[in-house]
Amino acid sequence: xxxxxxxxxxxxxxxxxxxxxxxxxxxxxxxxxxxxxxxxxxxxxxxxxxxxxxxxxxxxxxxxxxxxxxxxxxxxxxxxxxxxxxxxxxxxxxxxxxxxxxxxxxxxxxxxxxxxxxxxxxxxxxxxxxxxxxxxxxxxxxxxxxxxxxxxxxxxxxxxxxxxxxxxxxxxxxxxxxxxxxxxxxxxxxxxxxxxxxxxxxxxxxxxxxxxxxxxxxxxxxxxxxxxxxxxxxxxxxxxxxxxxxxxxxxxxxxxxxxxxxxxxxxxxxxxxxxxxxxxxxxxxxxxxxxxxxxxxxxxxxxxxxxxxxxxxxxxxxxxxxxxxxxxxxxxxxxxxxxxxxxxxxxxxxxxxxxxxxxxxxxxxxxxxxxxxxxxxxxxxxxxxxxxxxxxxxxxxxxxxxxxxxxxxxxxxxxxxxxxxxxxxxxxxxxxx
Amino acid sequence: xxxxxxxxxxxxxxxxxxxxxxxxxxxxxxxxxxxxxxxxxxxxxxxxxxxxxxxxxxxxxxxxxxxxxxxxxxxxxxxxxxxxxxxxxxxxxxxxxxxxxxxxxxxxxxxxxxxxxxxxxxxxxxxxxxxxxxxxxxxxxxxxxxxxxxxxxxxxxxxxxxxxxxxxxxxxxxxxxxxxxxxxxxxxxxxxxxxxxxxxxxxxxxxxxxxxxxxxxxxxxxxxxxxxxxxxxxxxxxxxxxxxxxxxxxxxxxxxxxxxxxxxxxxxxxxxxxxxxxxxxxxxxxxxxxxxxxxxxxxxxxxxxxxxxxxxxxxxxxxxxxxxxxxxxxxxxxxxxxxxxxxxxxxxxxxxxxxxxxxxxxxxxxxxxxxxxxxxxxxxxxxxxxxxxxxxxxxxxxxxxxxxxxxxxxxxxxxxxxxxxxxxxxxxxxxxx
Numbered sequence: 077x078x079x080x081x082x083x084x085x086x087x088x089x090x091x092x093x094x095x096x097x098x099x100x101x102x103x104x105x106x107x108x109x110x111x112x113x114x115x116x117x118x119x120x121x122x123x124x125x126x127x128x129x130x131x132x133x134x135x136x137x138x139x140x141x142x143x144x145x146x147x148x149x150x151x152x153x154x155x156x157x158x159x160x161x162x163x164x165x166x167x168x169x170x171x172x173x174x175x176x177x178x179x180x181x182x183x184x185x186x187x188x189x190x191x192x193x194x195x196x197x198x199x200x201x202x203x204x205x206x207x208x209x210x211x212x213x214x215x216x217x218x219x220x221x222x223x224x225x226x227x228x229x230x231x232x233x234x235x236x237x238x239x240x241x242x243x244x245x246x247x248x249x250x251x252x253x254x255x256x257x258x259x260x261x262x263x264x265x266x267x268x269x270x271x272x273x274x275x276x277x278x279x280x281x282x283x284x285x286x287x288x289x290x291x292x293x294x295x296x297x298x299x300x301x302x303x304x305x306x307x308x309x310x311x312x313x314x315x316x317x318x319x320x321x322x323x324x325x326x327x328x329x330x331x332x333x334x335x336x337x338x339x340x341x342x343x344x345x346x347x348x349x350x351x352x353x354x355x356x357x358x359x360x361x362x363x364x365x366x367x368x369x370x371x372x373x374x375x376x377x378x379x380x381x382x383x384x385x386x387x388x389x390x391x392x393x394x395x396x397x398x399x400x401x402x403x404x405x406x407x408x409x410x411x412x413x414x415x416x417x418x419x420x421x422x423x424x425x426x427x428x429x430x431x432x433x434x435x436x437x438x439x440x441x442x443x444x445x446x447x448x449x450x451x452x453x454x455x456x457x458x459x460x461x462x463x464x465x466x467x468x469x470x471x472x473x474x475x476x477x478x479x480x481x482x483x484x485x486x487x488x489x490x491x492x493x494x495x496x497x498x499x500x501x502x503x504x505x506x507x508x509x
Numbered sequence: 510x511x512x513x514x515x516x517x518x519x520x521x522x523x524x525x526x527x528x529x530x531x532x533x534x535x536x537x538x539x540x541x542x543x544x545x546x547x548x549x550x551x552x553x554x555x556x557x558x559x560x561x562x563x564x565x566x567x568x569x570x571x572x573x574x575x576x577x578x579x580x581x582x583x584x585x586x587x588x589x590x591x592x593x594x595x596x597x598x599x600x601x602x603x604x605x606x607x608x609x610x611x612x613x614x615x616x617x618x619x620x621x622x623x624x625x626x627x628x629x630x631x632x633x634x635x636x637x638x639x640x641x642x643x644x645x646x647x648x649x650x651x652x653x654x655x656x657x658x659x660x661x662x663x664x665x666x667x668x669x670x671x672x673x674x675x676x677x678x679x680x681x682x683x684x685x686x687x688x689x690x691x692x693x694x695x696x697x698x699x700x701x702x703x704x705x706x707x708x709x710x711x712x713x714x715x716x717x718x719x720x721x722x723x724x725x726x727x728x729x730x731x732x733x734x735x736x737x738x739x740x741x742x743x744x745x746x747x748x749x750x751x752x753x754x755x756x757x758x759x760x761x762x763x764x765x766x767x768x769x770x771x772x773x774x775x776x777x778x779x780x781x782x783x784x785x786x787x788x789x790x791x792x793x794x795x796x797x798x799x800x801x802x803x804x805x806x807x808x809x810x811x812x813x814x815x816x817x818x819x820x821x822x823x824x825x826x827x828x829x830x831x832x833x834x835x836x837x838x839x840x841x842x843x844x845x846x847x848x849x850x851x852x853x854x855x856x857x858x859x860x861x862x863x864x865x866x867x868x869x870x871x872x873x874x875x876x877x878x879x880x881x882x883x884x885x886x887x888x889x890x891x892x893x894x895x896x897x898x899x900x901x902x903x904x905x906x907x908x909x910x911x912x913x914x915x916x917x918x919x920x921x922x923x924x925x926x927x928x929x930x931x932x933x934x935x936x937x938x939x940x941x942x
Contacts, residue, residue: 147920148908149919369848407795491827
């Protein structure tokens, strides 16, 4: 297996695992030990092909589940048109529960086939549809964090797609939390509700403050978008007189394991604030190329101890693959470092080589980084943690899995896709054969 | 099928084709016509699943065949180290014909599985190994353009990996041209030799001039690298007193269908010169993120009528997929347009929205653009042209192929990979089942 030990450190290990009935790794034995021999000889043991490799499961730290039918579409449109003509009308369709069940029934297995064992979802404003997403995660065995979207700002939300007021959105969120927690089969908490103000511009102060109170009361995680684009960053500065993170912090939303999507325009004080609160950033490099006017300096986040993982941001990003987003994170960090415009002198072109992201770091973001952002112990294969893992095949024509750990990590980031994924396990259950 | 009609224009058509014994499209009939009905009813007709789509084959306009074992490796190294410690030592191994046959025997079918029906290869300095690549293309039925690399500069080539002098390199190239043309089974010219000075820095003036004479004498195509990085661009300016294209033109190498890899630092006069000579540029967006310090303004090339296609640049680029390079072309053009550094004001950040590349344009580069660069009539499915095509499946969980032509083109660029490729044909022969 490949162990993402730290952002800049990976190791290869030949191991045998014993998984408890509840899906927890009870024992991990290294090759050569007596325990390894005993576990390997067990009649019920599953064995991997020697050319294959076990990898901790991937976390998608930001995905809009209802936008799945829009993947790979309309990305050439300006943001305002993308939202008004495509995205909001699509999200409104989830008033139809049958439509929601049909889309989510496609989406969740499709993500598991991409190796995404944990997903942090934005759903829609619709309680039945959003609860259907939670049920679908449970049914397919995915570790799902599901947010009923809250948005009530009369000027910045479409009239036909917003909560009537803050109280209604808060009450709906409270009902949703209770309903997810009470779902049959969810006693172990595989699926969790998430308090989800869409982003500051779409929410009134009353809604933001009310959701913060609800988070403090219930202990439920928070997610939102923050400091994504020039427009959004400037809008919050003008409205709140401070940056997104300071505003979220004042409202009480910048809590432990709160996940801020994008964060391209976070400054050093924002980063310090996020680190101090043990909140996190979901880096969505493909989406950022279309809608964020810039590249997140993800290396600066790692250097400052900010929790960080990767998000597909379906459908602002086109790819449901966290591996493909890891590749894009490396590539876009290179383009941040070197700059892009050959018409400028090198020194005036880029932000400098220190902004590069190593392949090992990208793989860490995809696995342990994303899990840690959510406060999970997954993203590693350690005793006492749930067995969330994927089997990667080195037998195809492109991806090779031999050699030193760093080389293997680099090749996984460069070449892995759904085609190389064999079995996938969540909490010890094989969820994709 | 999807027709790439022009860089900014695609069409969907329901067609039936009749293929001649020599692999040429003899007849193309549109649905609804009597000819369509007759062709469809033919007992020997192959039918596509209605959810699938026929696409012209892809052209990889720049790939280093010997670097295949190095795919996805050492990309975090500086260029000088990447060349000296990894790439040149690897290329030297092709003195061993058995090693070459083993690698090329993996590479060519792997590329066909990616939908690459035509590839323009850099091989190595070794004549037996390079001829083995040509034979391997023939054996697997790939349309291959194979260059024996010529490099003789005593200061800029490693002493153990260069031709002893210009005369030796020219004589080797001449022998290679004759040998490829004389290959058994190559009467139809499926595989062609290419005159391949590595790049100006690696070649003496005598070699460049001699290869130009050989090209004029034999009519064989030329390929080289040009204006790739700050270092290379400045080196040629200092040595030749002019840019790469002007120097190549003076030597006589900027010929019709000559392919220049990269070209990131071409200026408007360079572009005019390339267009006037009907030469072409191979855009390698993934590789450029590692070794070119910038993004090729590919839209400026299209606007100025410069022939252009896509290259994987294995192993400077990690992906053997022209589809993945098409995605990267769109993404990197967005990052050129918007810029990347959030620390700069928007106007000082990017080169402007006019630098964006449309999805339709990226698909055109991948198909017709690359073929046209080489002077081929492939990259379209028109009567009188060889039937080089791939079958794309819309039945998987991610790629959808329904809807208007532009939407389908966008989704193909966003989502297509080897996993969605069914059968592949070159010159009417099914080369991948």
